[in-house]
Each structure stands twice: as C-alpha cells, then as structure tokens.
Amino acid sequence: MFESLSGKLQGVFKDLRGLGKISESNVSESLREVRLALLDADVNFKVAKQFIANVREKAIGEKVIQSIHPGQQIIKIINDELVELLGSQNAELKLDAKPSSMMMVGLHGAGKTTSSGKLAKWLMKQGRKPLLVAADVYRPAAMDQLEALGKQMNIPTVVRRGEKDVLVIAREAKREAAERECDVLIFDTAGRLQIDEVLVQELVRLRDDIKPQEILLVLDAATGQEAVNVATHFDEALDISGAILTKLDGDARGGAALSLKSVTGKPIKFAGAGEKLEDFEPFHPERMATRILGMGDVVSLVEKAAENVDMDEARKLEEKMRKGVFTLDDFLDQLRQMKRLGPLESIVKMLPGGADMVGGADLSKHEKEFRRMEAMICAMTPEERNRPQILNAKRRQRIAKGSGVRVAELNNLMNRFGQMQKMMRKMGKMQKMMGKMGGKMASKMAGRMGAGFRMR
C-alpha cells in the first residue's frame, strides 16, 4: 500500500537529505511535491491542502531552516502530522454490552461480507462467541456467502432466505444469540450508495432496533476522491463508530484512509489485507504513517517476526550478521525461518522501500529458486558451509550433482551469498545509525529478503 506515495516522498527527502542546510524555497518546493504525491495517492484535494498548510506552519515555526539536519526534521514533522491525521492511537472495539452488536456498512463490493467473517474469526480468537447475521436481503447469494464463511470457521450464521425485512432478521438473530449464548452479533448488510436515501434509511432503522456498539464503515483502500463524500454521508446518517480499510494487499496508495479520518474524525479500526479470513488485523496509524513516508512498516514486521521466529535464534543471527560471520548454515536457518513468516510479497512490502522492490517481480520464480538454494546448501558438508572459500571445482561438482542443479547455478548462489554478506555489513552500519530495535529488525529482515518464503 502507499507505494508510489512513499516512493515520491522518498524522492523528495533524498533531495532534502543531500542538503546541509535548506532554504525556505527548498521547503516550499518539497512540500509542493509532497502535496502532488498526496493527490496522486487519492488523498482528497482539500485534505491534502490542509495537510500541507499544517506542515508548512510547523516547519517554519520550528525554525527548520537553521537546523543542522533539516531534512530529518521535516520528515519528522510530516510523519507526526500524518500520524495525527490518521489517528494517534489504535482504537479498540467497544464490546461492553451483553450481547454486543456490530454493524458492517458501506458501498457495493467494499468487502463487508468478507470483513464480517474476518471480524468474527478475530473475535473468536479473543475468546468471544460470535454470531454472524446475514442482513443483506438484496444481493444474489449474499446470505450463502456469509453462511459459507461461517461454516469455514464453525461460527453459527443466522440465515433467513427469502426474508426481505431486516428487522425480522434482527429479531431472529437476537433470539438465536440468546439461545446459543453468543456474546457478539455481527450484522452483514447489503452494499448501498451513500446517496441512496431509501436504503440508507433501512440501515438507520436497523441501527435503531439493534442499538449496535459498533457501526463500521467498510472502505476499499483503492477508493478515489469520493471517499470524502462516502464517509461524510454514512457518518451523518448513522454516526459510524469507525472504519475498516480493505484490500490493503494491493498496491492502492490508500489516500482514502487519510480522507476518511480527516472528514469524520472516526478511527480506522481494522485493516484487511487479503481474501482469506486470517488476513485481518487492527489498524495502526503510526505504522501507516511510517509506511507512507517510505520508512517501511517496521513495527508490524517486528511483531510478525516475534510471533513466528525463534527470538533467541534471531538474536544470535543478528549478532553474527553484525560481526560479518554469517555462514551458509546461518543462511539455511534463515531460509527456514523465513518460510514461517508468510509470503515474501507481504514481508518485503513492510520493508523500507520494499514495495518498490517488489514491483511487478515474479516472486513465484524466486520461490522455486530459493527451494533449490536450500537443496544446494543441504548438499554441502558442515565444513563447507562454515568456510565456503574451500569450495573448489571438484567440491562444487559434487554439490551440484547432489542437489540436482548445474554448477553454474551453484556458482550463482555463492556469488549471491557473497553479495548478501556485503549488504548485511552495510545494513549493520545503518542499524547503528538508526539505533532502534525496529531498525535492527528491519535490517535483519532486509538481509533475509534473499531467503525463502511461502506463497499464498
């Protein structure tokens, strides 16, 4: 998400970084670019304008012009401003009623039904007992869709095929929730235009009946300038409690997130990043802001790594990397640990500039390649793995044969390994500069980039 925007901002800041001191015209020039980048990223025109005005004011107020590291200072100001725009903290779900109800609303095809399923799964993981309610009485097979998702997770779904009155469905849902002792009801509603008053009124009636703890506007991350009107209308009609941003696994720049937040002031609570039910997580504005600025979603990556990677192992590897004693054995470990992290695509995108790296690259080709790398390393003796410099022609032939590849491919691997070591040493230096845990992890992950992964 946000690739091009972060790419552009990076371009701007590269210029800024290069300057020892910046003049006011430098600031203006950079901000004009930032503004265009925001507009190009689908941030609403007025939102972008306000954003730039705020940044300019702060930049001048803080006397950036005389500072020693003006580029960094501006990056910080822009980052802080973005964080503020996106919401300064992660908003929790309100679940205080017994049972609590959630309502999913939004435009056609935004991802309401899928997000209903995802939210149910997420709540179940939190120890809740969700009940899905199929309240889309219009779209063909909408109820079947929700029911199918419920079945996948063994979560009950209230389905009344043929029923056209959402209030009847709501009544049945309440009864069933009591019967099954469910503590949270998730109402999936039909997609509708924000200007379709008849259908919006249907939502108002449903809301007044079920008095939901949460009304979540489901918004496609690729939404353009109209995000502002969509959010405004739904919020005015229903007083939404928050939003879910979907399809963040694509390359939409997601400026709609900024627009929504700034016109409604309502928090974005969750992010959907895939078609599968587990592709769902709480939305983190700070991370999104960092990401917009092209610093990579380092925090998310750290958490993801912590969940999946043996931290002791990771620390050891990091140490080795820094000291430049990274061996092929370590590389093999990396290959295997990396697999547990998930698809390479999603990991690389969390890295600084990673999104640009992925581009249109054929990652599945790499996957095969990486599997062969694993085979090649496995075919080496422990000593060879420790001291690759002893790999003479004879040894190479043996290894190639043992792993079913050609010698040229093995040579290629060794070259790459050499490059990787070099990159790691560089990263090691960078990480000292950044001096933060996040930075360390990022550098490590960047090092791992050449390692294996699992496709979706």
Next chain:
Amino acid sequence: MRYLSAVDDSISKTMGFFQKLKDRLGRTQNKLVHEIKRIVTRSPKLTADSAEELEAALLSADFGMTMTLRIIEATRKAYESKGKGEFDFVKVAADEVERALSSGDPSLLDQGDDLTVISMVGVNGTGKTTTCAKLANRLKLQGKTVGMAACDTFRAAAIDQLKVWSERLDVPLTMGDYGADPAAVAHDAVSSALSKNSDYLLIDTAGRLHTKHNLMQELQKVHRVMGKKLEGAPHETLLVLDATTGMNALNQAREFNKAVPLTGLVITKLDGTSKAGMVVAIQNELKIPVKFIGVGEQPDDLQPFVAREFAHAIFGLDE
C-alpha cells in the same frame, strides 16, 4: 450523470430516483465547473498558481496527473490561439476528454453465427459477476443465444451468485465444484456452448488483485485453455472497473492488460457520485475502448458507452 437520461423505458419506474440522482450530480458537477471557471477567470493568464489550482480541481475528479496536465496544456494552447474573448475552458476540457476517450471501437464483437467468448476480469468486488448477468440479459434481448460460465470457484458462494442470475434470466450456466480448476470449468463451458451453437459465452472469473502474480497466472491459464479449445477465445476480454476507484485503476488496467490483453473496459457503479475521471487516463495511455457502463444492480442497468455523453457529463455540459 447525463447519460442516465438515456436509460431505456423498462426502468422508467425508477426514473424518479434517476432524476433525483441527476439533479444531485448536476450540483456536484456544477461545483466543479464553477471551481474551474473561478480559477480560470480570476486571472487573465493561466499562471503557475492558477494552473496548480486547476490541477487540483481536475485531480479531485479522479483525472490523475497525466490527463490533468494534458487538459491544462490544451487549455493554454486554446487560450493563446483564441484569446480571452472566445475562451471557454470547460468546453475545451470536455473536448479534450472526449478526444481521449474516442480511441478504439466501443461496440461489442459480433461474429455472426460463430461463438464469441467474452471473459470478465478485474480486481475484487468491481462488479464482474453482475456485469456478466447484465450483459447476458442484454444480448438475450437482442435475440442472441447466450451461455455463462462460473469460473470463480474460489470466493464463498460465487457460484451460487451466478446461479441465481442464470435462473432469474433463464440463461444456461456451466459450473464446477468450489475449489475446482477454473480453467477446467472454462473448457467445459466452451465445449457446451459450441455443441449448443450459442452466439455468446460469458466467462465470470474470480476477483484478483493485479499485484498477485500467481493469480494472474491462473487467469492466463483459463484463457489459454479456452484458446486451445476454440481458436481466438476469449474473443473479448473486458476489464471491469469500479467507478469509485481512484488512481489505482490505472495500475489495474496496465497489469491486467499485460497478463491478458484487454479488448475493452466496463465502468460499473456510475450511478454513484464518482466521476471516474481515471478512465480518461487509462484510455489515454492504453487506448482500450470503454464498451459499457454499469448504472445499477438490475439486469438492465448496463448501457453502451458514448464518449461525448460521458465527457459532457463529467463537466456538466448540456447537449
């Protein structure tokens, strides 16, 4: 938008709704036009400042940078050649948009007695399945024999969704099991359509993000398999775009076009408030004609695309 007034009589019952919609859209468009006029008339010359504001105004209609700059440039030229007196920025801009939208043939391929296979492709939730149904309905009303194929075997109830439409429209449907190979379903559908001597076969494919390489490969396979069964199939590959989408639509079009050469675009959800300015950027770059627009969820909410109407609707010009 203006072209809504061209909807045929069968939905005249909903005309009240469309009228309201038109009025409302008229208002937002007039705001855009007003904004542009204000910018242009405030200063006699298109200065850097006013050009930048103009840029933002056009961007706010989802035009995108390339097209915006092109319109501004055309405006500047028109200003220089015609002088201020005859200068009508809106007209110049609308003409420019119309020109950009006029490349290629917007009509649907008609091969007479031979089977024409049409594949619907696009990212998630844009309206592929619904467009399949609408197009089947449209072709059927034109006296053609039509079949459909449920090649989205992945998304929950995707097959059921098309099945409901096939029953409602009484159009034969080829389908497989959930999780089945979509290429196999497509293959069977072509066989079936050939044996029935159908005029058209509409292939509904699963939504997929253009950034997912393996899914794009899957789509290529579906097309390849059909091509083996029937020379030239699919004869039309229509990218279904959601009018609400912003600049990402251009990436979508680029990437899909790379994977499965597109023969046309369908813009859905134009009954909403989005102006779909990004279509102009897409056509400008890729020269793929828009063939249809979707203006609602009913079977007859599909209309052929008319560049002039579209361009004038964007700028709120009267015919």
